[in-house]
Amino acid sequence: xxxxxxxxxxxxxxxxxxxxxxxxxxxxxxxxxxxxxxxxxxxxxxxxxxxxxxxxxxxxxxxxxxxxxxxxxxxxxxxxxxxxxxxxxxxxxxxxxxxxxxxxxx
Numbered sequence: 001x002x003x004x005x006x007x008x009x010x011x012x013x014x015x016x017x018x019x020x021x022x023x024x025x026x027x028x029x030x031x032x033x034x035x036x037x038x039x040x041x042x043x044x045x046x047x048x049x050x051x052x053x054x055x056x057x058x059x060x061x062x063x064x065x066x067x068x069x070x071x072x073x074x075x076x077x078x079x080x081x082x083x084x085x086x087x088x089x090x091x092x093x094x095x096x097x098x099x100x101x102x103x104x105x106x
Contacts, residue, residue, distance in 0.1 A: 033060035
């Protein structure tokens with residue numbers, strides 16, 4: 001993770017783009033890139049999505065997510081593991097296994 005974030009910061013700083021990378025704009029960029037990822041699946045079976053385009057859009061999503069996490073000094077590994085643990089409580093295996101229901105509908 002650290003190596004990825006270091007490379008992203010190096011790329012950004014070489015271009016003097018830090019001035020544009022505030023939390024609001026990073027969140028907006030993340031949303032836009034997420035939409036571009038979704039666009040790869042629009043009006044088609046998910047098997048028909050172009051994998052190379054999905055990969056590139058997903059990389060953009062990761063990049064903005066990592067930059068936003070870095071801004072707030074979040075430990076990406078820690079916050080993801082914490083969220084998995086939180087979701088484990090909301091979606092216990094005995095109730096959630098094999099269903100897509102939301103936790104409040106289990």
